[in-house]
Amino acid sequence: xxxxxxxxxxxxHGAVMVLGLLVIVGSLAFDTFATPTNAASVVVSSSFLAIxxxxxxxxxxxxxxxxxxxxxFVLGGVLAAYGSQYGMLVALLLPLVVCGVVGLLQGxxxxxTGMAPFIVTLAGLLGVRGLMLAISDEGATTYLVKDQAFAAxxxxxxxxxxxxxxxxxxxxxxAMVLLQxxxxxxxVYAIGGNEQAAALMGVPVARTKVLVYVMSGLLAGxxxxxxxxxxxxxxxxxxxxxxLDAIAAVVIGGTLLTGGAGGITGSVAGxxxxxxxxxxxxxxxxxxxxxxxxxxxxxxxxxVVAQRLLSKAQRLT
Amino acid sequence: xxxxxxxxxxxxxAVLKPQVYAWVQDYGVYAAVLALLLFNVLFTPHFLDAxxxxxxxxxxxxxxxVSLGMAxxxxxxxxxxxxxxxMALAAAxxxxxxxxxxxxxLVVAVIGGAxxxxxxxxxxxxxxxxxxxxxxxxxxxxxxxxxxxVPQLVEFRNPGLIALGSSSVAGIPVIVLIAAAxxxIVLFxxxxxxxxxxxVAIGGNRPASELSGxxxxxxxxxxxxxxxxLAALAGVLATARLQASDPTSLGLFIELSAxxxxxxxxxxxxxxxxxxxxxVMGALLMQLLAATLIKxxxxxxxxxxxxxxxxxxxxxxxxxxxTR
Numbered sequence: 154x155x156x157x158x159x160x161x162x163x164x165x166h167g168a169v170m171v172l173g174l175l176v177i178v179g180s181l182a183f184d185t186f187a188t189p190t191n192a193a194s195v196v197v198s199s200s201f202l203a204i205x206x207x208x209x210x211x212x213x214x215x216x217x218x219x220x221x222x223x224x225x226f227v228l229g230g231v232l233a234a235y236g237s238q239y240g241m242l243v244a245l246l247l248p249l250v251v252c253g254v255v256g257l258l259q260g261x262x263x264x265x266t267g268m269a270p271f272i273v274t275l276a277g278l279l280g281v282r283g284l285m286l287a288i289s290d291e292g293a294t295t296y297l298v299k300d301q302a303f304a305a306x307x308x309x310x311x312x313x314x315x316x317x318x319x320x321x322x323x324x325x326x327x328a329m330v331l332l333q334x335x336x337x338x339x340x341v342y343a344i345g346g347n348e349q350a351a352a353l354m355g356v357p358v359a360r361t362k363v364l365v366y367v368m369s370g371l372l373a374g375x376x377x378x379x380x381x382x383x384x385x386x387x388x389x390x391x392x393x394x395x396x397l398d399a400i401a402a403v404v405i406g407g408t409l410l411t412g413g414a415g416g417i418t419g420s421v422a423g424x425x426x427x428x429x430x431x432x433x434x435x436x437x438x439x440x441x442x443x444x445x446x447x448x449x450x451x452x453x454x455x456x457v458v459a460q461r462l463l464s465k466a467q468r469l470t
Numbered sequence: 471x472x473x474x475x476x477x478x479x480x481x482x483x484a485v486l487k488p489q490v491y492a493w494v495q496d497y498g499v500y501a502a503v504l505a506l507l508l509f510n511v512l513f514t515p516h517f518l519d520a521x522x523x524x525x526x527x528x529x530x531x532x533x534x535x536v537s538l539g540m541a542x543x544x545x546x547x548x549x550x551x552x553x554x555x556x557m558a559l560a561a562a563x564x565x566x567x568x569x570x571x572x573x574x575x576l577v578v579a580v581i582g583g584a585x586x587x588x589x590x591x592x593x594x595x596x597x598x599x600x601x602x603x604x605x606x607x608x609x610x611x612x613x614x615x616x617x618x619x620v621p622q623l624v625e626f627r628n629p630g631l632i633a634l635g636s637s638s639v640a641g642i643p644v645i646v647l648i649a650a651a652x653x654x655i656v657l658f659x660x661x662x663x664x665x666x667x668x669x670v671a672i673g674g675n676r677p678a679s680e681l682s683g684x685x686x687x688x689x690x691x692x693x694x695x696x697x698x699x700l701a702a703l704a705g706v707l708a709t710a711r712l713q714a715s716d717p718t719s720l721g722l723f724i725e726l727s728a729x730x731x732x733x734x735x736x737x738x739x740x741x742x743x744x745x746x747x748x749x750v751m752g753a754l755l756m757q758l759l760a761a762t763l764i765k766x767x768x769x770x771x772x773x774x775x776x777x778x779x780x781x782x783x784x785x786x787x788x789x790x791x792x793t794r
Contacts, residue, residue, distance in 0.1 A: 218602075262782070269739050271549075271602075272785045275726060276778040283774030291769050393722075397551075397606060410600050443617030450611020457599045457607065465598075 160463040167459070168406045168422035175429050183436040191432060193313055199428040200321040201226075202398055203421055204376040206406075207328045208369035209399045210420045214332070215365045216345040216412030217270035221259065221277030222373040223395035225252045227388075228285040229377025234296035234387030235288070237303045244303040244382075248374040255281055256370020260363035274366075278396065285389065292389040298382060307382025317379045324372070329417045341365060345412025401449065402427055405456045409464075426452075494787045495736050499751045506758045514765050524643060528711065530757040531649045532557070533727050534750050535704040538656045539697030540728040541749045545660075546673040546693050547741030548601035552590055552608035553701035553728060556583045557721030558616035560705030564631070565624045565715040572630040580702045586612055587698020588691065595690035609725070616717035625714045635710030645707050652700065657746040666744075669693060673741025730756060730777070734784040756780075 163170075180187030205222050212219045229248035236247035259277050263270050286292050298304045309316045332338035340361040343351040352358045381387045400410075406423030408415025427449060434445045510517040536553045543550045560579035567575040586608055593604035626632075637644050660666040668689045672679045680686050701721075709715050735752030737745045756777060763773045 266786060268782075268785050272729075272733060272739065272781065275729065276781040278726070279774045279781070280778030283771040283778065286769070286771035286774070291771060397609065401606060401610065404603055404606075410603055441618065441621060443614045443621065446614025447611050447618060448614075450607050450609070450614060453607035453610060454593065454604070457603045458593070458597050461597050461599055 157466070160466040164407050164460060164463045165416065165419065166407070167456075167463075168419045168426060172422050172426050172429065175426065175433070179429065179433050179436070183433075186432065186436055189313060195425070195428045195432050196318055197315050199424050200315075200317045201376045201380050202395070202402065202427070203321045203424040204317075204324060204379070205369075205373050205395065205399045206402045206420045206424050207324055207417060208372035209396075209403050210328070210406075210408055210415060210417055211332070211341055211365045212270075212369050213400070213403050213408050213410060214345045214412055214415050215341045215362060216348065217263065217362070217365065218274065218400065218410075219259075219277075219366065219369045220271065220274040220396045221255065221281055222369060222399055223392040223397075224278050224281035224285065225255060225370055225373035226377040226380070226395055227390075227392035228252060228255075228281050229374035230381035230384075230391065231285055231289050231296060231377075231387035231389060232374075233303070233378035233381040234298050237296075237298045237300040237381075241300050241303045241306075244298070244300055245378060248378040249371055252370045252374025252377070253367055254370075256367040256373075257363065259370070260366030263366065264359040264362040289387070289389045295389060296387045298385045298387075303382050304385050305382075307379050307384070315383070317383065320375075320379065325417055325421055332417060337361065337364070342413055345414075347413070398427065401453050404460075405453060407460070409460070491787060498784070498787060499735050499748050499755055503751055503755050503758065506755065506762060510758070510762055510765075514762065517765075520641065524638075524641075524646075526757060526761055527646045528643050530753055531643075531645045532704040532708045532721075533724060533731060533757070534649045534753045535652055535707070536701050536721075536724055537728040537731040537749050537753050538652055538746065539700035540725075541732045541735075541737055541744050541746060542656070542660070542669060542693050543601070543697050544673075544729070544732050544737055544739060545669050545741055545744035546690055547676070547739075548594060548673075548690070548693070549605065549729065549739075550587075550590065550694065550697045550701075551602065551605040551725045552586060552612060553697065553704075554721035554724040555609050555612035555616065556586050556698050556701040557705030557708065557724060558717040559583065559586065559612050559619075560702035561709040561715040561720050562616040562620040562717045564706050564709050565620060565626055568626055568628050568631065572628050572634065575631070576703075576706050579706050580699055583698040583700075583702020583705070584695050585698070587695040587701075590698070591691035591694030594694060595687040613717070620715060620717050623714055623716045623718070631710045632713055635707065635713065645711060648703075648707065652703075653746065653750055660744050660746055665689065665692070670742060670744060673743070675742070727753070727756065730781055734781065736784070736787075739785075752784075 176187070185191060205226060209219055209222065229252050232248040232251055233244045237244035255277065259273050262268060262273050289296070306316055311319065332341065340351070340356045343354065343356050344358055344361055348358060377392070380391070402423035403415070403420045404410060404423070405426060406415065406419025406421070408419060430448050430452065431445050434442070434448065516522060536557070540550055540553065560583055563579040563582045564575045567578045590605045590608050593599040594601050634644060639647060660669070668679070668684050671684060672686055672689055676686065705721060708720060731753035732749050733739060733752070734755060735745050735748035737743060737749060759776065759780065760773050763776060
């Protein structure tokens with residue numbers, strides 16, 4: 154295997170390898186780490202971020218960024234809890250429709266006016282949080298989930314894992330197929346690689362971009378709704394900084410922020426890595442949660458430096 | 471221009487349109503601040519009270535100082551997401567070294583900020599990491615570090631530091647004077663120094679700057695160091711004003727406010743142009759807007775939604791020149 158293949162393999166599957174390594178080290182170091190209970194808790198708590206990171210992966214591969222997902226996550230949760238008084242269908246549809254429309258609007262503005270995604274979704278972050286505050290009486294009202302069937306969607310378990318985990322797995326599989334096996338997925342890669350060239354080749358640039366932001370909005374809203382079902386209420390103070398966690402996970406997973414390269418497996422591995430780091434720090438016990446931020450930040454820095462060196466190695470050969 | 475006019479075929483109106491966009495881009499933020507001031511003078515009771523003015527200015531000071539550094543970074547086509555965490559780190563360092571006196575503590579805090587800036591700058595300039603990722607890593611890690619150093623809110627009674635935060639000279643708070651002085655310095659650096667021209671040149675066209683022998687990497691590194699330094703100073707000043715060090719929530723989201731101030735001030739995110747005074751105006755505009763909405767009993771939710779619309783409008787207005 155030559156150098157180029159090695160570096161490409163590391164770039165694409167590095168996160169999975171590091172994840173495996175960390176799990177092995179963790180289970181050797183701590184008796185309580187490699188237990189089914191701990192594994193389940195890491196997986197369950199990671200599932201909501203993973204759903205958001207799946208949408209973010211599409212956005213970043215297309216060369217964009219979505220800062221609004223944290224706000225959409227909270228909005229989705231509040232809307233789901235509010236809607237649950239009218240039954241399960243409303244509890245699910247209301248957040249999806251509203252968050253999908255927000256994604257659609259952001260996508261349209263980005264695609265039609267050529268404004269920077271960073272700024273458009275930054276405005277989205279502010280505006281959506283404002284909208285969430287407006288419908289929750291400035292954050293004072295916490296709507297409780299009234300519908301038992303909807304609450305069961307977040308709390309029910311199958312084989313020791315709660316339902317959101319299965320939803321996440323299903324979504325990840327669908328996203329992988331979309332990205333790797335469909336024309337839409339090819340278009341996303343093409344736009345992220347070189348937008349002008351993609352446009353010249355006849356790729357529907359605007360439509361693809363809009364779809365990508367719609368997906369991101371829908372998934373963030375869905376994650377929020379599932380989280381509200383799990384907590385039985387629409388908590389208004391969640392989701393702060395969540396967009397940064399999602400971006401970090403996607404980047405750790407090997408997706409390039411410049412667009413054009415990356416994948417779902419890496420992003421899910423990135424989310425799990427952040428979860429495992431947190432779990433390991435919990436195992437040590439004496440370390441505070443602040444320490445987790447230090448490790449995550451250092452880890453992210455390490456990964457981007459490694460990515461940079463690897464891509465240099467690829468270009469040299 | 472002639473070609474554009476004939477294609478649009480609208481006679482005089484079509485000639486005027488680009489001029490209007492250019493005017494909005496150059497002076498829109500001043501006009502907006504003036505309009506808001508006028509509205510407040512007419513419709514807000516007690517708006518002209520000196521106390522109210524002072525409160526508004528003191529509140530906006532940290533954002534102004536951070537925005538100055540952010541404007542330089544954005545001028546190089548970069549972005550610095552770490553500024554809020556640097557403020558928190560500065561707050562933590564300040565109380566840790568307050569035993570040696572407030573001035574040494576301030577110096578240590580500012581050096582800490584410069585070191586974080588240098589780390590981000592080194593990643594951007596020498597390793598070639600994208601600014602948004604490099605400074606995102608610092609945003610996450612440095613706030614954690616601040617919390618590890620000082621896990622909870624610490625109140626202090628150092629008279630010197632408290633005086634720095636709350637004393638005034640001729641009725642103007644010292645904090646505001648410092649921010650004004652920094653604005654003048656950054657304005658001078660951007661307009662009159664070689665370094666300022668190099669910053670703008672690199673943001674405008676990096677390959678060309680490299681080919682013409684500019685010290686691109688060193689300039690980039692310096693810009694991030696300045697941003698970290700200013701953010702740390704803003705952190706110390708905010709800590710002095712609060713009379714407490716709060717690494718958990720100090721500077722949270724200030725990177726977004728600073729980016730907004732820079733962008734609303736008409737500095738394009740694509741780099742190559744830095745508008746220092748307009749950046750300060752941008753910060754004042756957002757502050758004044760929030761204050762106005764609150765004074766007229768509009769809830770915070772409205773403030774955020776209006777801010778979102780203003781950001782979009784400002785960027786839409788500045789976009790035109792780029793695509794022309």
